[in-house]
Amino acid sequence: MSDSNTPDPNTSGAPVPPRPPLPDSGATGHPAPSTPGQAESGTPQPGNGWFAHAPQTAQHPQAAQHPQTAGHHAAGASFSAQPTDTHASRTTDAKVGSGKIVAVLVAAAIVGAVSGLGGAAIGNDMFAANGTSVVSQGSTTVTVNDPDTVNQTTGIAAKTLPSVVTISATSSSGGGTGSGVVLSSDGYVVTNTHVVTLDGASSDVALRVTTSDGKVYDATVVGTDPIYDLAVIKLTDATGLTPITFADSSKLNVGDTTVAVGAPLGLSNTVTTGIVSALNRSIQIASSAVPDSGEQQQDQGQNGESPFQFDFGQGQQGGSSSSGTISIAVIQTDAAINPGNSGGALVDDKGDLIGINVAIATAGGGSSSSSEAGSIGVGFSIPANIVKRVTDEIIADGSATHGLLGAMVGNAADAQDSDIAGALISDVTSGGAAAQAGLKSGDVVTEFDGVPVRDATDLTAQVRALAAGAKASLVYVRDGKTLSADVTLGELTE
Template identity: 50%
Template structure:
C-alpha cells in the first residue's frame, strides 16, 4: 500500500541482501538513536545485513554443514553437535548458567530450494514444536516461498519442518517440527532490558551449532532500516528489494552469519530478543566480513505477539497510520521540534480519524519517541492492527495528544 512507503523517510537508503550468497549487501543504511532528549545526527554504517542466513550457494553446500545427508522425513537422525560442557562446576559464571538453560531451546535451521540453500537459527516456543526464526532464513532472503526446511535440535537430531507462516514486516517466521522431548524457551521481558545489561547470543554462526557469545546491551529501542527481499519495493529500480523499519535491541555480543533467528538472552537464560541483523564497516563487496560488535535483535515482547498471531492464524497484523511524512532539511521551519512532520493524511485513515493534519509534527507514538519517518513507521508496525494507542504531536507550537486506532499495514 502507498502508506507503507509514505510513512518512511523518502530519502532513506534501501539495503539489499542476496539469497544463498552470504547476503552481499549494498547501499548505506542508517541507524537512529531514540531517547527522550535531543537527538544528534544519524549514525551511519557502510552496510546492514541479515545476521544469519549462511548461504552455501547450493543445496549441497548447505547440507554439508549437517555432517550427514539431509533428511526428507520427519524421523530423526544423529548428527554432530556441541553441547554446553562444564569442566569445573565450582567456577561457572552467569554466562555459563544462562547458556546451559537456554541452549536446549535453540536449534539450527537448514533451508533449501532447488540449487540454493542456507542455514540459520531458531528458538523453540512450545512442546508442540513451534519454532521462532526469521523470515529471511526460511525464504532464503525472499527467493523461495516454499523452501524445504530441516531443523537440528541441541541433542544432534534432525527433523523435517513445515512453515506455519512468515511475517516480512517484522522479519519473523514460525516453523513447526514433530519431535519428542522438546524444551521450550523461557521468554523474558524486553521492556525491562536496559543499556549495560549482559547479553548472550546463542545460535549457529557459520553453521557452528550451539555457539555462545556474550557482551552487553548497547542500546534499546533503536530503529533500523534493513532490506527485505520478501517485501516488494515501490521503486522499480530496486529489483524487487524492499526495506522494513523495525525497533531493535543493539548488542555487542558477537553475531555472525548463521545467527539469524537465534536467541539473545539475559543472565537468567530468558530470551530477550531474536537476532536479526548485523552492521558491517566494509564495502558492499566485503559486507559479510563478520561481527564488528554491532548486532541487532527484535525485542521478544514484539516477537511473542507476532508469533502468537502466526500460530493462531498463519499470519501477523501490523498497525498503519495512513499518512505521509515530509523530509525536513536542517534550518527549515520547525527546526526546534524533533519529530516527523506530516505532509498529507489519507482520507478515512487512522490518522484522519484521530484528527491529524498536514503540518502536524508527530513526536511520540505508543510510548516510542519519534524523530523521523522511519521511527514513526517502526512504532506503528510494532503494534497489531486495530490497536488503540496514544499519539503525541505538535500543532502551531502546541503539544497535543490523541487516541489513534491503527489501520492494517500490508507488505505490498
C-alpha cells in the same frame, strides 16, 4: 522501555576495596552490606553480562559484497515456556554422564540468586568438582574443565542451548543456514522470514532442523511475516523439545547483560556475551520478501543505502534483488552476532528470551569487503514482546497483522526550516487513522505509544509493531505547540 544507563562503579580503574566482614545479623537484625560494585537492587553490574548468538540463513542479495553476512538469519518465539522452579533443590546428585552435578534445570534460578558472586561460588552451587568435564541437561552439552571457576554464563548456556536450533534451507535457487528458537515442546520454532524464503528468492524451500543434541527433523513453514521478518516453522513428529522462556522486553535497561546463542558461520551451540547497547532503536533494512506496498515504501522516509543488513548464513546466495525495505524496532547489542546468527536467541541474565537476532551493521555502509566481515559490535534483535505477538498470530491464523497510520511521513530534521527532530507528516489519508485522530499535513510526531520518535523510520517501526486495530497515544508538534492525540490503527494490507 526506559533508555537509562547504569554506571559501572569500577570504570575509574581504581582497585575495589575488600569486602567488609558481614555483621552478625542475628545480633543486629540488619542485613549484610552489599558487595562493592553490586547494585542495591541486585541487578548485575557491567562486566557480568551475557549474550547469545543468532542463527544463520540464506544469503542476502548483497551477499557477494557482504560475505560476512551471507546466509545468516535470526528468528523469534511466541510461546511462553514454563517458569523455572526457583525452589528446586541445588543438590549435586544430578547425573552428567558418569559424573554428578547440580541440576542444570534450575540453572537460571541459581544464576539469578548468585548474581554478583564470584565464579567459585556459582561453581560450588552448580557443578560438583568430581573431575567431570562435561555438563549435560536434556539436549545440550556444556564443557566444564574447572568446576570451581564456572561463571554465570555457563548456567545461562546450559539453560538456553536446548531451546536453540540450527536451520538448513535449500531450494533450486540457493541455500543457506540460520538459527531458530523453540516455542513449544511439539516443535513450533520461530525464525526469520529471510531464512525460510532465502530472502524472498523462493516460496518452496526444503527445511532441515538440527537440535543442540544432534537430532535432525524435517520442517514445514506455518507462516511468514515479512513486515517484521519473522516466521514460524513446525518440526515434523517432534516431541519433548525445550521451549524458551519469554522475558518482558519492555522492562530492559541500557547496560543490562545479555547472551546470544546460535550458529554463526554454521558453528552450532555458540554462546557470546555483551550488554544492551541501546533501546528504542529502529532500523531500515532492504528485503526481497517485503510486499510491494506504496505506503510501506513512502513511510520509510530515508534515502540512500542502509548500513544495516540481515546476518545471512552459510551457503549459496538467496534473493537476487531487493524489492523494498522494512522498518523494525530493535534492541541494539554489542554481543557478537555474525552470519548464521539470524533467528537465534538473545537472552537476559536469567536465560529468558529478550529478542530474536535479525541483523548486523556493516562498516562499509552496505558495501563492505571480506576484510570487514563479521561482528563490529553493532547487532540488532527484535524485542521479545513483538516476537510473541507476531508468532502467536501466525500460529493461530497463519499470518500476523500490522498497524497502519494512514499518513505519508518523512524526516522532520531534513526540512529547511525545521528546529525539531521527528516524523514529519506530509499527507494524511482521508478516513484513515491519522485523519480520525486530527493529524494534519505539517505536524511533526515526536512520540508514539510512549516511545520517542526521531525520524520516519522510528514512527513506521512502532506503528508496524502493533496489531491492526490497536490503540495508541502519540505526541506531536503543530505551529510550535506540543499536542497529544489517541489513535486507533488501521490494518496494513499487501
